[in-house]
Amino acid sequence: MTTSPGRQRACIQQCSDRLGFTLIAEAGDLGVSARRMSPFERPSLSPWLRRPDEYDAIVWSHVDRAVRSVAHMSELIKWGQRNATTLAFGMPEERQPLVVTPRADGDAIRRCMNLAYAAEQESRALSARLTSAHEALRATGRYGGGLAPFGYKKAPHSSGVGWCLTPDPETVTVVHAIVDDVHSGLSLVAIAHKLEAAGVLVPRDRHAQLQGRPTGGRRHGRDFDRFRWTAGSLSRLL
DSSP states (O other), rough: OOOOOHHHHHHHHHHHHTTTOOOOOOOTTTOOOOOSSGGGGGGTTHHTOOOOOOSEEEEEESSHOOOOOOOHHHHHHHHHHHOOEEEOOOOOTTTSSSSOOOTTTTTHHHHHHHHHHHHHHHHHHHHHHHHHHHHHHHHHTOOOSOOOOEEEEEOTTTTTEEEEEEEEEEHHHHHHHHHHHHHTOEEEEEEEEHHHTTTTTOOHHHHHHHTOOOSSSETTTTTEOOOOOOOHHHHHHO
16 A cells, blocks of 8 residues: 555645645645656546636646656646646655646746756656566566456466566456457447456456455545446456
């Protein structure tokens, strides 16, 4: 279990108190990649960015919690200038928060851009290391972790070290049935309705079940006991 959300909240509260801000809401996009998705695409944050008249500032714990891309930082700063909204970053490792007001001078903007560049480079390096590690594991038939492909589950590797993937008897038949339905001409929407009616868990919920964790979670600002099948999730699975 990660403690990062709690640390970020504490940093944001401290930054807000220091700047004399009153927090009115929280947007938390856990599990969303700041490298791949801009602030304007994130499920919890993006609705707030479409309503800038309802607040004066947005506070993040750190620049890399807001963006991990120079292009996204540039987009965010221009949005703040256009909507008269202050962007604030707690920066717990520094003496004071980094604040970019709508009329901020070049120094603050350059600082943000430099930090966004550093975060972008760090993300690329981490991605390259992970890709290399997963390739090495796959070469020896081992499973590197993460969400197992639907129809499979993790099992101890025959070498006695690490894990591998093995067919999941409870879902591999579902995969075969989905493929058969596609070949028969059934639409993905119809197949999704069929799976929902049968009570079949989506890949994410099945993974949680195998790990002994609760199904469902928070998405688009709403809590769900379990997630639903969609044409999009089926397309990714196939």
